[in-house]
Amino acid sequence: xxxxxxxxxxxxxxxxxxxxxxxxxxxxxxxxxxxxxxxxxxxxxxxxxxxxxxxxxxxxxxxxxxxxxxxxxxxxxxxxxxxxxxxxxxxxxxxxxxxxxxxxxxxxxxxxxxxxxxxxxxxxxxxxxxxxxxxxxxxxxxxxxxxxxxxxxxxxxxxxxxxxxxxxxxxxxxxxx
Amino acid sequence: xxxxxxxxxxxxxxxxxxxxxxxxxxxxxxxxxxxxxxxxxxxxxxxxxxxxxxxxxxxxxxxxxxxxxxxxxxxxxxxxxxxxxxxxxxxxxxxxxxxxxxxxxxxxxxxxxxxxxxxxxxxxxxxxxxxxxxxxxxxxxxxxxxxxxxxxxxxxxxxxxxxxxxxxxxxxxxxxxxxxxxxxxxxxxxxxxxxxxxxxxxxxxxxxxxxxxxxxxxxxxxxxxxxxxxxxxxxxxxxxxxxxxxxxxxxxxxxxxxxxxxxxxxxxxxxxxxxxxxxxxxxxxxxxxxxxxxxxxxxxxxxxxxxxxxxxxxxxxxxxxxxxxxxxxxx
Numbered sequence: 369x370x371x372x373x374x375x376x377x378x379x380x381x382x383x384x385x386x387x388x389x390x391x392x393x394x395x396x397x398x399x400x401x402x403x404x405x406x407x408x409x410x411x412x413x414x415x416x417x418x419x420x421x422x423x424x425x426x427x428x429x430x431x432x433x434x435x436x437x438x439x440x441x442x443x444x445x446x447x448x449x450x451x452x453x454x455x456x457x458x459x460x461x462x463x464x465x466x467x468x469x470x471x472x473x474x475x476x477x478x479x480x481x482x483x484x485x486x487x488x489x490x491x492x493x494x495x496x497x498x499x500x501x502x503x504x505x506x507x508x509x510x511x512x513x514x515x516x517x518x519x520x521x522x523x524x525x526x527x528x529x530x531x532x533x534x535x536x537x538x539x540x541x542x543x544x545x
Numbered sequence: 546x547x548x549x550x551x552x553x554x555x556x557x558x559x560x561x562x563x564x565x566x567x568x569x570x571x572x573x574x575x576x577x578x579x580x581x582x583x584x585x586x587x588x589x590x591x592x593x594x595x596x597x598x599x600x601x602x603x604x605x606x607x608x609x610x611x612x613x614x615x616x617x618x619x620x621x622x623x624x625x626x627x628x629x630x631x632x633x634x635x636x637x638x639x640x641x642x643x644x645x646x647x648x649x650x651x652x653x654x655x656x657x658x659x660x661x662x663x664x665x666x667x668x669x670x671x672x673x674x675x676x677x678x679x680x681x682x683x684x685x686x687x688x689x690x691x692x693x694x695x696x697x698x699x700x701x702x703x704x705x706x707x708x709x710x711x712x713x714x715x716x717x718x719x720x721x722x723x724x725x726x727x728x729x730x731x732x733x734x735x736x737x738x739x740x741x742x743x744x745x746x747x748x749x750x751x752x753x754x755x756x757x758x759x760x761x762x763x764x765x766x767x768x769x770x771x772x773x774x775x776x777x778x779x780x781x782x783x784x785x786x787x788x789x790x791x792x793x794x795x796x797x798x799x800x801x802x803x804x805x806x807x808x809x810x811x812x813x814x815x816x817x818x819x820x821x822x823x824x825x826x827x828x829x830x831x832x833x834x835x836x837x838x839x840x841x842x843x844x845x846x847x848x849x850x851x852x853x854x855x856x857x858x859x860x861x862x863x864x865x866x867x868x869x870x871x872x873x874x875x876x
Contacts, residue, residue: 420586421583421586421587422586422587422590422591422594426594439613439614439618440587440591440612440613440614441562441584441613441614441615441616441618441619441622442614442618442619442622443587444580444583444584444587444619445619445622445623445625446622448580448623449626466586468586469579469583469586
């Protein structure tokens with residue numbers, strides 16, 4: 369995300385409309401999938417696992433130091449799509465003295481979110497040497513060796529992976545409790 | 546700045562969004578109301594967050610609206626439904642091909658019927674250019690409609706009633722519960738492609754009829770029938786027995802092993818093509834048919850119609866063999 373373009377030197381590469389379009393299109397492609405994942409992560413981390421649209425965007429901007437910015441109006445079509453896919457559910461309730469539509473992750477959505485976040489975590493770790501960055505995956509999670517599903521060992525120690533059905537009991541037992 | 550002016554700014558913005566929204570969303574009044582009220586809530590929240598002391602001003606409303614993005618970009622996001630496949634989304638693709646197939650079949654059938662009527666009326670002429678013209682027209686119109694629907698973000702479920710949606714959901718949950726095959730393309734449960742019991746019973750009946758044709762037990766009438774016709778009956782008997790055996794095998798295999806079913810259907814198509822030759826003989830020599838008190842040309846036309854049915858059967862079998870592909874890797 370390139371901000372305050374006009375304040376920089378005119379010879380900067382980004383001054384070229386062609387380069388700007390290219391970079392912005394590329395960034396938007398990267399952001400598209402990540403935005404959905406981060407929306408789910410923000411809902412997952414919200415108090416009682418429920419949050420309304422405005423608070424969701426605010427939390428997202430704060431958590432990502434305003435690096436991941438979603439055009440506010442486009443958040444709602446995205447939330448509706450996730451609701452239509454059975455990943456989110458919504459209800460109207462009074463929050464901060466105002467009637468609002470709050471979203472939470474469904475049981476099915478939780479499983480899909482764990483898989484997507486596991487996949488993204490493992491992918492980031494795998495490509496980190498290429499990009500000269502460090503990615504640290506927290507020890508509390510077990511990543512399914514078959515499908516990269518993220519399993520929180522602090523919550524429950526399952527015998528089978530929810531996503532692919534692989535027997536993970538042995539791997540799970542090897543980890544310290 | 547009065548509250549009325551600020552209300553007006555927000556209402557004006559919401560009106561513009563409403564105008565740009567796709568038709569499938571506008572038709573669902575409740576959903577539309579929910580979408581707009583949620584966006585409105587967000588604008589007031591945002592404006593409050595942007596204003597000093599929490600007091601709403603025209604500039605804070607203006608700033609909140611600019612953060613929301615243009616009504617076009619919001620509407621565009623609502624239209625972004627379905628996976629793109631060429632210019633028609635993957636979601637609408639099966640419906641597109643089905644509509645195209647049905648309309649093309651109707652055009653071909655109508656033209657064939659018109660040709661037959663012309664032949665009967667002694668006015669024989671082949672009009673393939675006319676058929677091609679109709680097919681090209683249908684292809685263009687249907688494709689343009691589906692490209693438009695894809696661009697507006699329509700999905701197949703938008704054409705269904707609430708009851709149909711509920712029924713499909715119920716069918717899907719039953720299929721998931723019982724572990725029945727589900728199409729990865731449409732997400733719907735796949736129906737059984739054969740009824741094994743029906744196939745076995747049908748096969749047995751075909752074998753019995755075929756055997757009678759082949760053995761031709763001696764009756765009081767046998768000597769009254771032309772030897773050539775009896776020979777043709779034996780040929781038909783062999784074909785019927787072969788087809789009966791194939792149906793028996795398919796029934797025993799059941800709803801599994803797609804390749805074997807496709808091979809058997811292939812053999813059946815070959816047999817059907819072979820059957821056409823003796824039928825042509827009967828079209829050409831209707832006098833061979835015994836005990837039928839009709840004019841010869843009527844008997845010829847009856848066998849010509851049977852040939853036509855056989856050709857339809859061949860086309861239908863080919864279609865079945867091709868559509869069996871969707872069961873591969875699922876069953």
